[in-house]
Amino acid sequence: MKIAADKGQQAGKHEVKHNWLKQNGHELLELPLPVGDYIEITEAVQSVIDRRGDKLKKMDFMGVVKVSVDTKKDLQEVVGNIQGKSHARFRDECILAQQNGIKLYILVEHGGKITSLESVKDWKNPRQFLYERKIRKEFGIPKGTDFQTEVAELKSHGAKIVRGPTTGEELYKAMVTMQEKYGVEWVFCDKKETGKRIVELLGGISSEKNRQYFK
Structure with missing residues (x-):
């Protein structure tokens, strides 16, 4: 699978997932993305890249991107996105995805006992x-x-x-509200599984080679 990672990501903080993607046969490019951190480079996306060249801007992908994965390092980052200073930016990104028909998965790499939205209730800040x-x-x-x-x-x-x-119960309620209001979907994983979860969420498990990672 050919995957684009948002070029706005902080350098040096995503090596584990990026290394997994490269080591498992996925091509990874850095591009300006309108929402989220990862998209699949489909034929439609590639045609935009070829047409725009070095003039490519993130909004050029509107109308051709159908699925995007946004990653959060843990629940503390989610707190900041929902109830902190970065709330407005995060909310606007969710709205942008919703208005343009983009399915936005928010993949939280918290790990441990946080395996579902329901389990967030038991989180101890x-x-x-x-x-x-x-x-x-x-x-x-x-x-x-x-x-x-x-x-x-x-x-x-x-x-x-x-x-x-913020308590786990309060965060859970806020995350449910975001999901119901803006159509985003919260997904959870351990950091060492993030790469394969990105592939799965982008729809890249059709081949036998990829399917083995999700048994």
Whole structure:
């Protein structure tokens, strides 16, 4: 399969998946992509590349790209995309894909027990520990007591407590909303499997050679 990787990706952070793709017979080119990080270079896409040459711009692919895969290194990055400073950019990309008939898969390379959208509910945000430690110290909450109960009690007496980091439950609900509203699809994998998952999602498992990787 001939695959285009977005040339806007940060250098040096994608070697594992890119090496897997090259080692397993897939040709990888860097091109400006309208949405996502990876697309298949179909005949229609190749014709745009040939026609535009060095004048190629990402919007030239609108109308010929049908599927794109966007990768996220972990759930912490997803938090930033949905509830952080990069929310507007991420939302606009989802809308752009939706309006132009592009199926956008968002492949989260978190690994471990995060294997489905449902499993995001059980995610423990690593920032929660630091937050709890700070609040316990600030308000004199004893160690060993239930943190949420103590915080609720303090708030009932008028204490102003800064909101904590996003929980797994909150992130799950936000991701479901994005999926339902914009038609994106969340997919999950371990980092060492990202390359073959990209091929699978782009539809490149028709040959016997590729099919063996997805048994």
